[in-house]
Amino acid sequence: MNKSIFERIDLLLLIITIAVIICGLLAIFSATYTSGADYFSKQLYFSVIGIILMIGISFVPPRIIARSSYIIYLLSIVLLVVVLIIGKKISGSRSWFSMGGFGIQPSEFAKIATILALANFLSQGEDAFRNVNRFPEFLKACAIVLIPVLLIMKQPDMGTSLVFLSMILPVLFWVGLSPYVLFIIITPVIAVLGAFFGINYLIGAIVLIGLIMLMFKKNAFVAAVVIVLNIAIGYSFDTLYHKLQPYQQKRITAVFDPSTDPLGSGYNVIQSKVAIGSGGLLGKGFLQGTQTQLKFIPEQWTDFIFCMIGEEFGFAGSILILTLYMIIIFKLVNNAYMTKNRFLSVACIGFASIVLFHLVINVGMTIGIMPVIGIPLPMMSYGLSSLLSFLVMMGIAMSAYRYRNQY
């Protein structure tokens, strides 16, 4: 067979990934330009390693990955337990191993492991995906995700736990969860959101839920139970809310009105909005951002890296970055769609939902429409574990393309 390189390597995904990494490196360079911290060269070094790793992984046949997925999953669970015992405590959470000057975050590793284990589990139906509309199968699938989530919440690292949870619904939806069940699952989110704004909004949310339930024209008893449950959830939200860490509560309230806490949790949001807004259409120019260069935004090379782009490259630069991410996400979904390998298909959807979730939360928080939850911008924020883990995901997604005709 004389296949062209375009058929063997997912060039589009490769090129866009490298483009994102380069943008990230430029942003890190600029963000650390005046402080002089040497994050740029570390990130550069690991980018090169990561890209080689990604290309290497794209050549691994899916069967090998699928077969080892449970072992990898178990190993990652063990690591998550171990990090709770001997991990290094950094800003309040025990989620790091310190190895020769580099911090290693086992939760990043667990992210991939969990997706692979879930994909392996779901792809093992007879001639099709497992039927997750059956309650036991649904429960097992959820358990695979919830075990690491519980361990990560124990660290405690709320942001990463949410990342894990974010993949459940898209993946289950992909393998055939009925829209009706899907909707029932997300009703509590609607109820909680309503409850957050007050009693009137809660009533509105419950009414909305009721109307949509009616539209599905399914069992009226089930509909009634769902509505009653959601009223209960909405009311008990208050208790749940108080179980959050105080700084997380503050961050959530400050999202909707940052001015309530301009120097505390709202500070970053105000400053990052100012930074991005003052960039205008074309930005202030590379290394010329006053907000970012003058360190208004602390540690902007990690979670607030998008500010750099917004301030120094303006609206044009921001849209370019968002577009690159959208291409990646669409490409991942498309790889999931075109591959005949069910295991990789599920895995790609898992990756796509994780990238999307990171993007929405991270960019959302810098432009003031999402709470400040510390999760990185994929492949752009400084962070070696995160960078490598995303590149491994991209490598596996590339293998879905390469082996698209293998069952």
Add this chain to the structure above:
Amino acid sequence: MDIEKRKFFIYTVCSVIFALFVVRLAYLQLFNKEELAKESDKNAVKTITVTPPRGLMYDRNGNVLVDNKPSYTVTITPSQFDKNNLDEVAGILEIPPEELLENLKSFKGTNRFNPAKIKRDVDFKVISFIAENRDRLLGVDYQTDAIRYYPNNFRGSHTFGYASEISEKGLSKQIGDYYKQGDVVGSNGLESTYEPYLRGVKGYDFITVDVKGRELGSLNDGKNDIPPVNGSDLILGMDRDLQEYAEKLMGNSRGAIIAVDPRTGEILCFVSKPDFDLSSFAGKTDPKVFSALLNDPEKPLFNRVVQTKYPPGSTWKMLMSMAAMGEGILTPTSTVACNGSFTYGNRSFADHGAYGNINVTRAIEVSANVFYYKMGLAVGIDNYNKYGKLFGFGQKTGIDIPNETSGLLPSQQYFDKRYGENKWTQGLLVSLGIGQGELGVSPVQMVAYTAALAMNGLYCQPHFVTKIRSNSNGLEEEVKFEQRRIDMPQSYYDAVKKGMFLVVNGNGTAGNIKSSEFTLCGKTGTAQNSSGKNHSWFVGFAPFDDPKIAICVMGENEGWGSSFGAPVAGALMMRYLGGPGKTIDGDIKSVAGGQD
């Protein structure tokens, strides 16, 4: 719902999210730009670098050796500076206007908002002028910095080294980018070796300023400020009184003194003369002063304790004794005939006298040359090299100041390379046996060797610093240096040490420094010098039974070992053991002897 529809559904969800973000970004960056840009301008922040004072140095008894004193540094914030004032400011700072302009231009990008250090150690008159004309001379300001101050009556130039403004070369060659223009960095001596500890870590204060550069106050109530970490103090093994006395004894002679505690290797005093005044390097260094030092024929910048490579003369005889006994050529009691001269081939080698059949102890006592001519030949070049290495020669001792030499310890390969294979004879070993010829040692190697003999084989790496004390938590961290054991029978050490005892207390070459109070031991040496008067050496230790000090004195062109080295070393050992005020009877010149 088939897979096609599901894909389409996901695409739709993503597209909606994308659209929402685009709308939000457009709202912020295109429609709200003016307002947010104004907000951002209001926000300019000035970063003030806070340089912590360098750590101090203390002697073994807690006396300050190297201190700090305040000085003024003039700064200019380039973004605020009015070019019309260029000539005036250059004038009061005594800098050529072009140079000042060039300097200011180098601060690009957002660094132009921050004050740049322009001139250190500025006179108080200039500072008051700047303070009075602050409104007119926009952007010109000053900071108070700490510069080095030396509170004692001695110099310690080569020990302490100096801390001065980093050079352009130093800036471009640094690893990382901690140092900025105008920063101070340790060069030479302990200031250089312990730079990362002494300097601390710079801090930053953030001050909000409006677009015009007017200060509005501390940013975020100072919560974003990064406090500096003060430099750590060095605690030295040095004895202030002994150091002062040693420099005084050295007077205008050229040479070196180093004394250590043989039990640990801690350096008690360290003198290299001629030396220079460190305070001339503390603030701004006058280039004329520096080039004068550099071109001085007496080489004051040269550290004679660690950089000289002179033959050790007769002070080498203990090493030959150990080598000969170690190789079974001698026993502690066997004798060798010394009849006043020695002939090898057709050349005759002289001695100070004829001593008859003498053992190794007596040979050291009287510094018998014939004895060691014979030992040189008997030991051979390979063992010569082996025992030299064993006692630390031909290699760096690892003393904690830079630029140490390895010296020269000849080997078979060395002579083969120098003269060609088979083109040299064993005759070279005759002179090498008495520590003359192609052999180069430094005083620091000599003192470590002497201390190892005194301690029956415990070889300690000589070092200044014993502890580093953090100024942020007061914790003291011990600094570890190497120790090793030179494993040879005790009877060998006893024979050699007995000889060193008799050099001073018997009928030896340094009887001139005999003391009734302390049992001083040692060995004189006179290094032949083809281009002038001989160099005078003395190595010694005391007291005999329980050594507390080991010393090496080297005087360039001072002649006999007993005429300069011995009296100086004797006086210092007495001073250290007996405390301040104590010394040998009479002055150094009056006890000068005339023996090798």
